[in-house]
Amino acid sequence: MLPQLYWMAFDKPIKVPLVLYSCTDDDFMIFQSEGGKIELFDTRGNKYTREEYEQKLPLMYTRQLLISGTMPDNIKSVAMDMHDLNKAKSTFRFNPEEMNGPQPKIYPLFESESGRANLEMPDDYFRITGRLEFIKASTNKIDEGKSNLFSGALSKKGFTFPAKSISGLPTTRKSCDEGYLIIDAAGQLFHLKMMEGHPYVRKVELPANLKFKYISCVDFKDKKYYAYLFSDQNEIYILTQDLYELVKLPVEGFDPDNCELRILGDIFHYNVIIQAENNLKVVVLNYADFQKVDTYEKSWLKRSERQKGKIAAGIFPFQLKMSDKNSNFTNFYFEFSKGFFWMIVNILFVAAHLFFLMRRKAKLSKNLVDLCVIAATGIFGFIAVNFFQNKFYD
Amino acid sequence: MWKSVIYKEWLKIRWFLIGYAALGIIAVGYIFLKVQHDIAFMEGKNYWYSILFQGLQYFGYLKFLPLIGALAIGIAQYFPETVNKRIKLTFHLPLKENKILLMMHAFGTGSLLAAYLLIFSIFYVLSNLFFPSEIINGAIATVIPWFLAGLTTYFMIALIVLEPIWKYRAFYFIIGAFFTSIYLNQTITAGYAPVNPILFILTAGSGIALIFSAYRFRKGEM
Numbered sequence: 153m154l155p156q157l158y159w160m161a162f163d164k165p166i167k168v169p170l171v172l173y174s175c176t177d178d179d180f181m182i183f184q185s186e187g188g189k190i191e192l193f194d195t196r197g198n199k200y201t202r203e204e205y206e207q208k209l210p211l212m213y214t215r216q217l218l219i220s221g222t223m224p225d226n227i228k229s230v231a232m233d234m235h236d237l238n239k240a241k242s243t244f245r246f247n248p249e250e251m252n253g254p255q256p257k258i259y260p261l262f263e264s265e266s267g268r269a270n271l272e273m274p275d276d277y278f279r280i281t282g283r284l285e286f287i288k289a290s291t292n293k294i295d296e297g298k299s300n301l302f303s304g305a306l307s308k309k310g311f312t313f314p315a316k317s318i319s320g321l322p323t324t325r326k327s328c329d330e331g332y333l334i335i336d337a338a339g340q341l342f343h344l345k346m347m348e349g350h351p352y353v354r355k356v357e358l359p360a361n362l363k364f365k366y367i368s369c370v371d372f373k374d375k376k377y378y379a380y381l382f383s384d385q386n387e388i389y390i391l392t393q394d395l396y397e398l399v400k401l402p403v404e405g406f407d408p409d410n411c412e413l414r415i416l417g418d419i420f421h422y423n424v425i426i427q428a429e430n431n432l433k434v435v436v437l438n439y440a441d442f443q444k445v446d447t448y449e450k451s452w453l454k455r456s457e458r459q460k461g462k463i464a465a466g467i468f469p470f471q472l473k474m475s476d477k478n479s480n481f482t483n484f485y486f487e488f489s490k491g492f493f494w495m496i497v498n499i500l501f502v503a504a505h506l507f508f509l510m511r512r513k514a515k516l517s518k519n520l521v522d523l524c525v526i527a528a529t530g531i532f533g534f535i536a537v538n539f540f541q542n543k544f545y546d
Numbered sequence: 547m548w549k550s551v552i553y554k555e556w557l558k559i560r561w562f563l564i565g566y567a568a569l570g571i572i573a574v575g576y577i578f579l580k581v582q583h584d585i586a587f588m589e590g591k592n593y594w595y596s597i598l599f600q601g602l603q604y605f606g607y608l609k610f611l612p613l614i615g616a617l618a619i620g621i622a623q624y625f626p627e628t629v630n631k632r633i634k635l636t637f638h639l640p641l642k643e644n645k646i647l648l649m650m651h652a653f654g655t656g657s658l659l660a661a662y663l664l665i666f667s668i669f670y671v672l673s674n675l676f677f678p679s680e681i682i683n684g685a686i687a688t689v690i691p692w693f694l695a696g697l698t699t700y701f702m703i704a705l706i707v708l709e710p711i712w713k714y715r716a717f718y719f720i721i722g723a724f725f726t727s728i729y730l731n732q733t734i735t736a737g738y739a740p741v742n743p744i745l746f747i748l749t750a751g752s753g754i755a756l757i758f759s760a761y762r763f764r765k766g767e768m
Contacts, residue, residue, distance in 0.1 A: 253737070276591075
């Protein structure tokens with residue numbers, strides 16, 4: 153509680169710049185807001201007005217440029233056709249808490265080929281434990297026929313039950329249904345969907361030793377790929393639509409346990425934006441072949457490395473929280489203070505307690521445990537021991 | 547003698563315990579009355595969807611129910627002991643002091659647990675009528691800390707009410723309130739799953755806290 157109060161009083165947010173690649177200038181445009189003041193500049197030090205900045209990023213501010221009549225007809229000889237621009241535009245966002253949190257474990261399997269314009273929520277949900285089971289929501293009973301049909305289809309393709317993870321877009325608010333990407337108990341990757349009531353199962357061939365720890369499916373208009381897949385080596389892959397080819401993105405420095413990721417696509421590029429506690433990295437890839445075009449990096453000090461963090465590390469030997477911004481799980485999150493300053497502070501607290509004891513003429517031998525508690529826990533032990541003093545009744 | 551001590555405790559808490567169990571049954575009954583109503587109006591598939599993907603907690607009414615029980619039983623059992631310091635009479639019985647106190651405490655804990663078990667069992671059985679095991683497991687992982695918060699509150703009440711000095715009562719109250727609050731943080735369904743075993747151990751540990759107050763009470767702290 154004390155560290156929480158300390159940080160409530162003294163913590164200041166880090167203003168992370170918005171960094172996007174300009175398809176007109178082939179340079180990064182930086183949007184930095186500091187103390188209510190906005191600065192717009194590029195990596196060469198040129199400063200821009202808001203209008204100039206927006207014109208450097210025509211695919212990000214298309215609507216604004218159309219309104220103000222400054223949208224170019226073509227860029228790099230590519231005609232700015234609204235249909236093409238919209239088709240290529242994509243936005244993907246990932247936060248570590250999506251991966252580090254409770255997962256639903258049962259999902260609705262939509263009919264992919266219903267012939268209807270809109271997707272409909274099915275009456276059953278499936279789980280993959282010892283087999284694939286459909287549970288009807290109207291009766292809370294298992295649909296044996298459908299369960300056997302889909303379990304058999306998975307088994308035929310070499311699926312090892314149970315499933316380790318099931319990833320999809322369990323919503324009717326998408327352009328079409330592409331089912332689920334499932335990792336089985338042996339780490340194999342499968343694509344499952346339902347077409348006219350029948351199972352469609354495709355095993356995706358994986359290179360040796362490639363294991364995925366998280367898969368995030370996408371529904372983009374250009375239908376280039378099914379999902380972003382994060383490997384246990386912290387690489388980012390995409391799985392191409394229909395061809396089922398795994399393409400590794402030339403992006404390093406992404407740790408899904410600790411980094412936020414945004415991937416913004418347009419007709420020319422993908423801006424892969426990785427934000428960790430103390431740095432921002434933007435990798436620009438070609439839209440057509442995912443080859444790296446340019447990289448931007450900016451670092452700053454972690455909270456614990458800044459002056460207020462160092463003071464906190466001196467006062468508190470450790471900090472204990474019930475929540476973590478990178479996890480949806482409630483847990484005891486310990487953060488042990490770095491450096492040695494807290495040890496000196498702990499010794500000072502021990503000395504202060506010794507002084508109090510001597511003033512009270514208390515026997516040292518009966519207070520050894522208290523002194524050890526203060527030596528180990530510093531301010532926390534000092535407060536506890538002095539609020540609840542030992543009393544001995546001989 | 548033991549039977550008499552237990553009978554005395556039973557006399558103190560019986561109506562509170564029966565009243566609380568009735569309240570618990572009514573609360574669980576209401577939860578499932580609402581569940582069946584909402585399923586009738588929304589259809590089961592949409593209701594399940596709200597639970598699985600939109601954060602609906604159909605069991606949300608249970609959150610403070612264990613706390614209410616702990617307050618009722620704890621105050622009913624321990625408050626009369628502090629009126630005119632009656633607990634001192636108990637300590638004069640020809641039985642070991644700590645043992646008799648732990649006996650009282652165990653009886654109160656057992657009674658509270660029995661009420662919790664009854665409420666939880668009805669909740670579990672009715673959940674099985676409407677939901678698959680995945681939804682129920684998530685619900686259980688979420689309500690476990692709420693029930694542990696109830697037990698902790700009961701233990702803290704014993705500590706606070708038996709504490710003879712008002713200053714310490716205030717300290718214990720602040721610490722008890724803070725300690726109990728760690729079980730009741732706002733979280734998504736099953737968010738507490740990894741920490742539940744640790745909370746269980748913490749709760750069990752807090753069960754013997756009243757020994758400190760009782761020790762000081764017996765030694766004549768005023």
